[in-house]
Amino acid sequence: MLPEKYKALSDQQAAVRIAKAKEKLGEKVMILGHHYQRDEVIEFADRIGDSLYLSKEAAKSSAEYIVFCGVYFMAETADIVTGDDQVVILPDISAGCPMADMAPIDEVKNAWKDLESLGLTENLIPVTYVNSSAEVKAFCGEHDGYVCTSANAEGILKYIIGEGKRIFFFPDRYLSTNTARKLGVKEIALWEREKVSGGLSEDEIRDAKILAWNGYCPVHARFSCKDIDDLRARYPEIKIIVHPEVPEQVAQKADLMGSTSFIVKQIEDSPNGSVWGIGTEIHLVGRLAKQHPDKKIFLIGTPICMCSMMDRISPQYLLWVLESLVEGKVVNQVKVPEKVKGAALKALNRMYGLS
Numbered sequence: 001m002l003p004e005k006y007k008a009l010s011d012q013q014a015a016v017r018i019a020k021a022k023e024k025l026g027e028k029v030m031i032l033g034h035h036y037q038r039d040e041v042i043e044f045a046d047r048i049g050d051s052l053y054l055s056k057e058a059a060k061s062s063a064e065y066i067v068f069c070g071v072y073f074m075a076e077t078a079d080i081v082t083g084d085d086q087v088v089i090l091p092d093i094s095a096g097c098p099m100a101d102m103a104p105i106d107e108v109k110n111a112w113k114d115l116e117s118l119g120l121t122e123n124l125i126p127v128t129y130v131n132s133s134a135e136v137k138a139f140c141g142e143h144d145g146y147v148c149t150s151a152n153a154e155g156i157l158k159y160i161i162g163e164g165k166r167i168f169f170f171p172d173r174y175l176s177t178n179t180a181r182k183l184g185v186k187e188i189a190l191w192e193r194e195k196v197s198g199g200l201s202e203d204e205i206r207d208a209k210i211l212a213w214n215g216y217c218p219v220h221a222r223f224s225c226k227d228i229d230d231l232r233a234r235y236p237e238i239k240i241i242v243h244p245e246v247p248e249q250v251a252q253k254a255d256l257m258g259s260t261s262f263i264v265k266q267i268e269d270s271p272n273g274s275v276w277g278i279g280t281e282i283h284l285v286g287r288l289a290k291q292h293p294d295k296k297i298f299l300i301g302t303p304i305c306m307c308s309m310m311d312r313i314s315p316q317y318l319l320w321v322l323e324s325l326v327e328g329k330v331v332n333q334v335k336v337p338e339k340v341k342g343a344a345l346k347a348l349n350r351m352y353g354l355s
Contacts, residue, residue: 002092006316011040014315018044021322029325030063031318032078034070035260036281036310039290041069041318050260051077051130052149052355055348058082065325068334069313071095075334076134080344089325091317093332095309097131099245102215103171105135107193111213112143114197115168120205125165127156129172131217134336134344136170141346150244150259152355153179159354161185161209171215178244178251180210190214219307220245223279227301228253231277240300241266242279250279260284267292282306 006014022029022044032054033045042048047057051074058066058078066088068075075090082088108126115121126145128136137147148156157179160167169176173190180188189208191198198211205211223246231238241256241263251257256266263280267288270276275296278285282299283306289297324331336344 002317002320006320009316009319011315014319015040015043018315018319018322021319021326024326025065025322028063029065029067029322030057030061031067032057032069034074034310035264035284035287036307037069037313038283038311039287040315041313042287044318045069050149050151052151052259053261054078055081055130056352058088061086065089065330067091067318067321069318071097071307071309072334073097073100073131073133076336077130077137077348079334079336080134080137080341080348087330088334089321089330089332090313090334091321091332092312092314093334095312097309099129099131099171099215099217100133100136102193103128103132103136103213105133105139108136108139108170108213111191111193111198112139112168115205118197118202118205120202123165124168124211125160126168126170127160128170128347129153129175132171134340137347138340138343141343141348141350145347145350146354147344147347147351149351150175151261152351153244154182156351156354157185157210158183166209166211168211168213170213172245173212173214173216174220174247174251175244176210176212177248178246178257180212181248181252182257185209188212217245219281220279221247223247223250223300225249225253227279228277231298231300235275235277235296235298238275238277238296238298239270240277240279242300246279254279264288267295267297270295281310283310 031045033042033048055077059081079088126140128140130149187209191211191213240254242254272294277298277300279300285299
């Protein structure tokens, strides 16, 4: 828990001390910041981006300490791809991911056993969104599967289907179904994790090119078709761009769909005076609006779409872990067990090979 002496600090007081601690640590530390982090944290990030970009930056880094301003599964991924002599730190160790929690490793393994008992795992490839635990990534690694991100899901699914294989995708139902429909794949079956055999018949399982685990992101699931209709009524010229974690009907109403990096690039490349409605986490939308005052940028719907877990990483937590490093102490290290790390790395390397 955050020590009391840091809780009383204002963001500005913390910022002054963060800058000093960073200067003292120099190249020994690299700070990674996900797009969904608050501005007061992002300003100190050495690299800013989405999950795919940040995992690659972690893998390339020679820094002794990787401070990942994101959520737990991201820090786990960084630990998997970095060297044994590097330490990965998550400023607030309680910053998790509800979507990742919807695919517990025991449930994933039991679902696979169900399919094995029915003789339905032949030509079935497990694919997990990066928003999952290290154990689920390791499961995919052990079964010739892949990890994917929202940026490369389309390419990975296209490759696997092109090889004549079927896919068991977890944990995000919307990323898998939205991506599949973009590829023209209609043979999709929803695997309801609460039910035996996912609530599906053998024929439904056998006929599906994609079995979609029924997890979701509570933030992106809030967007609705009405939100888009309301914005279009106010701004007929508006373009709607959404993250693929939104519900299927919302994705179908949008003009464009893509990862956080895709959204950022589309806004950057758009002409002055253009009008955008964005369906993703509010910190990124707010930042884009500040960075592009020449454009009208709106969050789709009411301003409640904040990832509370991402928001846990405050300047005070960042200061705590950095000043601890200055004192020679490591707090909030994220360490993946070696056996899990090795298997998960196989799935991640398969992803990198196609990205």
